[in-house]
Amino acid sequence: MSTAVIARCSFCAKPNTDVEVLVGGPGVFICDGCVRLCVTVIEGKPADAPMIAPWEHDIxxxxxxxxxxxxxxxxxxxxxxxxxxxxxxxxxxxxxxxxxxxxxxxxxxxxxxxx
Structure with a gap:
């Protein structure tokens, strides 16, 4: 029996069928893999790092x-x-x-x- 796709991670777009846990908020979702990545980024971020929108980066x-x-x-x-x-x-x-x-x-x- 296959599980239906109910939602996708708002960060990596993986469906709930491809992740262990998908946490839902008001209109958004985040998977366990992206949560782990977020924790890594937050723990490694210098306290004085400026907050800028992703589209404002030099890319x-x-x-x-x-x-x-x-x-x-x-x-x-x-x-x-x-x-x-x-x-x-x-x-x-x-x-x-x-x-x-x-x-x-x-x-x-x-x-x-x-x-």
Whole structure:
């Protein structure tokens, strides 16, 4: 019996079927392998290292272009998760006004986007 792919790691894009543990947060997931990598990076990071966004690093165009597809895939996964959460809210009796307010948009905008 094969396990269904429910979600992918938001960092490495491995599906839940290819990792030992996939931890879920609000619309994002991280696998055990990426958690280990994060711990290694955090433990080895100098305390005075500046925080800069990944796209602000001095990297070649080829690497930037390689990152576009994974970033787009992560965005798609987040949008699918958001739609699923909105569906759950509706199934539990949430109104479009409540959903819109939670998302910082009007009732009409929420309905148009998710109905």
């Amino acid at each position: 070649p165009l080829e690497q930037v272009l390689q990152n576009l597809a994974p970033v787009s895939a992560a965005s798609s996964q987040v949008q699918e998760n958001l739609a699923a959460w909105v569906g759950k809210a509706r199934a539990l009796g949430g109104t479009w006004s409540q959903i819109g307010e939670a998302l910082g948009m009007t009732r009409q905008s929420a309905w148009e986007r998710f109905a």
